[in-house]
Amino acid sequence: MKALCIAALVVSSFLSQQALAACVGGKTLFFCNTKTANKQIELCDAGKTINYSFGKKGKKPELAISIPRAQASTYQWSGVGRWMSYSVDVPNNGYVYNVFWGVDRITEEHAIEAGVTVTKGDAVKATIYCQEKGLVNNLEGVKLKAAQ
Numbered sequence: 001m002k003a004l005c006i007a008a009l010v011v012s013s014f015l016s017q018q019a020l021a022a023c024v025g026g027k028t029l030f031f032c033n034t035k036t037a038n039k040q041i042e043l044c045d046a047g048k049t050i051n052y053s054f055g056k057k058g059k060k061p062e063l064a065i066s067i068p069r070a071q072a073s074t075y076q077w078s079g080v081g082r083w084m085s086y087s088v089d090v091p092n093n094g095y096v097y098n099v100f101w102g103v104d105r106i107t108e109e110h111a112i113e114a115g116v117t118v119t120k121g122d123a124v125k126a127t128i129y130c131q132e133k134g135l136v137n138n139l140e141g142v143k144l145k146a147a148q
Contacts, residue, residue, distance in 0.1 A: 029138050032130030043099045052090045065092045073147040082106040086139035101137045
């Protein structure tokens with residue numbers, strides 16, 4: 001019994017430290033390390049829910065949101081224009097977490113801009129940018145209602 005309790009504690013500790021490492025039981029829509037503060041952003045499609053988490057690398061998330069799929073929305077690039085971009089909006093208590101990825105297709109360097117913008121009403125409260133290294137972007141083609 002004692003060995004079982006210790007094993008459960010080890011697994012629990014491992015899972016809490018890996019909270020931002022992978023979408024358990026779902027598909028990773030977006031993952032990145034932020035440019036500052038050594039934090040991570042993750043967006044998961046868990047079927048019936050869309051899950052967003054943000055926090056320090058290797059730690060329990062500072063913010064973890066799970067919303068019914070019908071509450072999330074997406075912007076999908078229409079194929080027109082030089083700026084190709086995709087995003088998913090996750091609403092939570094009057095705030096919206098807009099996880100985004102975009103690239104200027106015309107420039108030589110094709111620099112990627114990705115991260116999360118936090119808004120409340122029409123006011124932008126924060127924009128946090130991602131490092132390109134390690135960035136996972138599966139926002140294209142995500143099946144959610146269109147963002148307004």
